[in-house]
Amino acid sequence: MPMFKTRPRHPASHWQSTRRLTLGLLLIWFVPTFGVIFFARELAGLSWFGWPLSFYLVAQGLALLYLLIVAVYTWQMKKIDQRQSDREQQ
Structure with a gap:
C-alpha cells in the first residue's frame, strides 16, 4: 500500500x-498591427x-x-490555472 495517494493530473489539457489562448491572442495582436502598417497610406488620407x-491608430x-x-x-490564465488546481485537489 503506497504511503501517498496519487491523484490523476491533466497537464495536457492545461497546456492545450x-x-x-496564446495563439488566439497573438492572432488578435497580429491582424490589427499588420493591417495598420500595411494600409498606412490609405489610412493617412482620413483625418x-x-x-x-494611421497616426492615431498606431x-x-x-x-x-x-x-x-x-x-x-x-484574466483567462487565472481561470485556467484555477481549473487545473481544482482538478488536482479532486
Whole structure:
C-alpha cells in the first residue's frame, strides 16, 4: 500500500488551453498591427481630430489594444490555472 495517494493530473489539457489562448491572442495582436502598417497610406488620407487616422491608430489605438490583450491574458490564465488546481485537489 503506497504511503501517498496519487491523484490523476491533466497537464495536457492545461497546456492545450494555454496554447489556444496564446495563439488566439497573438492572432488578435497580429491582424490589427499588420493591417495598420500595411494600409498606412490609405489610412493617412482620413483625418481624426486633425490627425491622420494611421497616426492615431498606431499612437493611441494599438497601445490600448495591447493593454487589453495583456488584461485578457491575465484574466483567462487565472481561470485556467484555477481549473487545473481544482482538478488536482479532486
